[in-house]
Amino acid sequence: MKKIFALFVSFIFFFNTIVLAVEPLQGHIEETDEYKQLQEELFTGKIEHLDRKDIINMTVSQVLDTSYAMEGDEFFAHVTSDVYGDEGVIIPKGTVAHGKIVQTGDPGKMGKQAWIELSFDYLVTPDGREIPIDGKMSTKLHPVAETSKIIAQDIGYTAAGGVVGGLLALNWLGLETAILTQGYSIAGGAAIGGAVGLGMALIRKGHDVLIAPGDEIKVKINSKVPLPVYKDEALKQEELLYPGLDILITDVEHEEDPFGEMNTVTLTVTISNMSDKSLSGFDMALVNDYNSSFRPSIFGDTKMMFKTINPGEKVAGRVSFSVDNIHRKYWLTFYDRRSGKAITKISVDNAYRKMSKREKKKNEKRRAKKNFKKDVDLFNIE
Numbered sequence: 001m002k003k004i005f006a007l008f009v010s011f012i013f014f015f016n017t018i019v020l021a022v023e024p025l026q027g028h029i030e031e032t033d034e035y036k037q038l039q040e041e042l043f044t045g046k047i048e049h050l051d052r053k054d055i056i057n058m059t060v061s062q063v064l065d066t067s068y069a070m071e072g073d074e075f076f077a078h079v080t081s082d083v084y085g086d087e088g089v090i091i092p093k094g095t096v097a098h099g100k101i102v103q104t105g106d107p108g109k110m111g112k113q114a115w116i117e118l119s120f121d122y123l124v125t126p127d128g129r130e131i132p133i134d135g136k137m138s139t140k141l142h143p144v145a146e147t148s149k150i151i152a153q154d155i156g157y158t159a160a161g162g163v164v165g166g167l168l169a170l171n172w173l174g175l176e177t178a179i180l181t182q183g184y185s186i187a188g189g190a191a192i193g194g195a196v197g198l199g200m201a202l203i204r205k206g207h208d209v210l211i212a213p214g215d216e217i218k219v220k221i222n223s224k225v226p227l228p229v230y231k232d233e234a235l236k237q238e239e240l241l242y243p244g245l246d247i248l249i250t251d252v253e254h255e256e257d258p259f260g261e262m263n264t265v266t267l268t269v270t271i272s273n274m275s276d277k278s279l280s281g282f283d284m285a286l287v288n289d290y291n292s293s294f295r296p297s298i299f300g301d302t303k304m305m306f307k308t309i310n311p312g313e314k315v316a317g318r319v320s321f322s323v324d325n326i327h328r329k330y331w332l333t334f335y336d337r338r339s340g341k342a343i344t345k346i347s348v349d350n351a352y353r354k355m356s357k358r359e360k361k362k363n364e365k366r367r368a369k370k371n372f373k374k375d376v377d378l379f380n381i382e
Contacts, residue, residue: 038127039228041231041234042127042228042230042231042234043228043229043230043231043234044087044088044228044229044230044231045228045229046087046088046228046229047226047227047228047229048085048086048087048088048090048226048227048228048229049085049224049225049226049227050083050090050091050131050133050221050223050224050225050227051221051224052221052222052223052224053221054083054220054221055218055219055220055221056079056083056091056097056135056218056219056221057079057080057081057216057217057218057219057364058077058078058079058080058097058216058217058218058219059077059078059080059213059214059215059216059217059325059327060075060076060077060099060211060212060213060215060217061075061076061077061078061213062075062076062213063210063211063212063213064101064116064118064209064210064211064212065208065209065210065211065374066104066105066106066107066114066115066116066208066209066210066374067114067208067374069101069104069116070101070104071101071102071103071104072100072101073100073101074098074099074100075099075100075101076096076097076098076099077096077097077099077120077217078094078095078096078097078327079091079092079093079094079095079096079097079123080093080216080327081093081360081364082235082353085227085229087229088229088230088231088232089229089230089235090227090228090229090230091123091125091131091227092125092126092230092235093329093349094126094329095123095124095125095126096123096124097120097122097123097124097133097135097219098120098121098122098123098124099118099119099120099121099135100118100119100121101116101117101118102117102118102119103116103117104116104117104209105140106208107207107208113139113207113209113371113373114207114208114209114374115138115139115140115209116138116139116140116209116211116372117136117137117138117139117140118136118137118138118217118219119134119135119136119137120133120134120135120136120137120219121133121134121135131225131227132223132225133221133223133225134221134222134223135219135220135221135222136219136220136222137217137218137219137220139209139371139372207373207374207375208373208374209372209373209374210372210373210374210375211372213325214262214263214324214325214326214327215369215372216327216367216368216369232353235353236347236350237329237331237347237349237350238347239331239344239345239346239347239350240342240343240344240345241344242275242277242334242343242344243275244273244274244275244276244311245271245272245273245274245275245277245279245334245343245344246271246272246273246274247269247270247271247272247332247334247344247346248269248270248271248351249267249268249269249332249346249348249351250268250269250270250351251267251268251355251359252265252266252267252268252348252351252352252355252359252363253265253266253267253268253362253363253366254266254326254363254366254367255320255366256366257297257299257322258299262326262366262367263322263323263324263325263326264297264299264300264320264321264322264323264326265286265320265321265323265326265330265348266300266301266318266319266320266321267318267319267320267321267332267348268316268317268318269304269316269317269318269319269332270314270315270316271309271314271315271316272314273309273310273311273312273313273314274311274312275311276311277311277336277343278308278309278310278311279308279309279334280306280307280308280309281296281302281304281305281306281307281319282305283334283335283336283337284296284305284319284332284333284334284335285321285333285335286321286323286330286331286332286333286348287330287331287333287342287345288323288325288328288329288330288331289328289329289330290328292324293333294321294322294323294324295321296319296320296321297320297321297322299320299322300318300319300320300321301317301318301319301320303317303318304317304318304319305319326367329347329348329349330347330348330349331345331346331347331348332345332346332348333345333346
């Protein structure tokens with residue numbers, strides 16, 4: 001009985017040894033083949049480095065508000081602009097970033113602003129790779145800069161108070177009194193006004209920080225990471241083409257609407273219609289990767305919006321769209337009037353990658369926020 005049991009145990013051990021020895025080897029070979037194929041499809045074979053000097057533009061996926069955010073809170077963001085090395089793109093737009101709130105500071109008197117410090121520890125690329133990074137972003141000013149800013153603002157309050165005080169004295173006491181007192185009445189009024197302004201400066205409280213989806217933040221990289229360079233073809237978005245209809249996007253501009261919101265995408269477009277369809281601006285929309293549709297804006301150039309493009313015609317012009325987030329992926333889409341189905345979808349991202357660095361820099365400059373000040377809640381009366 002013992003011999004049989006020993007043989008059984010030996011058989012089980014031998015069988016497990018064979019399985020453990022063979023299965024990982026097979027899996028390893030299959031994984032390597034898939035990895036090699038993926039490498040060939042996506043990358044050029046060259047290696048660049050994400051360096052300490054690099055800045056990555058991102059936008060958060062949720063609201064970060066210092067009035068209730070806590071240190072240690074996690075959040076996600078996504079990359080809003082391709083990151084280039086010398087040989088090409090190393091981090092594509094749309095890459096997801098994992099972040100944490102490191103520290104926050106409350107607003108205080110004398111106009112001291114709240115601040116928030118964020119850290120980022122890894123990225124997840126669209127092809128599924130997880131990349132460890134050490135990234136930082138902070139809205140906190142250097143102590144000297146913060147003090148200078150507050151002093152400048154307080155001088156503004158005091159000067160404004162002085163002007164108002166002088167004008168009030170002139171209105172109340174009259175021009176004759178001002179002449180008789182050789183201007184001392186105005187000077188006195190200005191002094192009173194200055195004191196009022198200084199008082200306003202002393203009791204003035206700073207604002208909380210609010211970073212919302214669509215706001216672009218700049219994350220500084222503090223580590224050196226080797227990364228493969230993407231092929232241009234691997235980054236192209238899929239498009240839907242219609243026979244005889246040739247649509248070319250030659251320029252993409254990010255602009256503010258008349259209310260100061262950075263939510264407008266303006267396209268410069270050339271359309272050659274050799275198809276069997278008649279098109280107009282009412283058949284046109286900008287569709288994002290969430291399948292949300294945005295029609296042409298009346299605040300932009302409306303010539304193309306009201307233009308009918310018949311078969312055999314060629315037109316060029318500009319058209320603007322007010323969107324919910326300028327950092328998403330978009331397609332310029334035309335619909336069939338009868339069926340309502342899309343007949344062509346042209347990628348804005350594909351066109352944007354062909355634009356010059358100079359034009360891209362202009363858009364980055366337009367998108368840059370000077371501060372992330374939270375507006376006063378009119379319904380929150382203390």
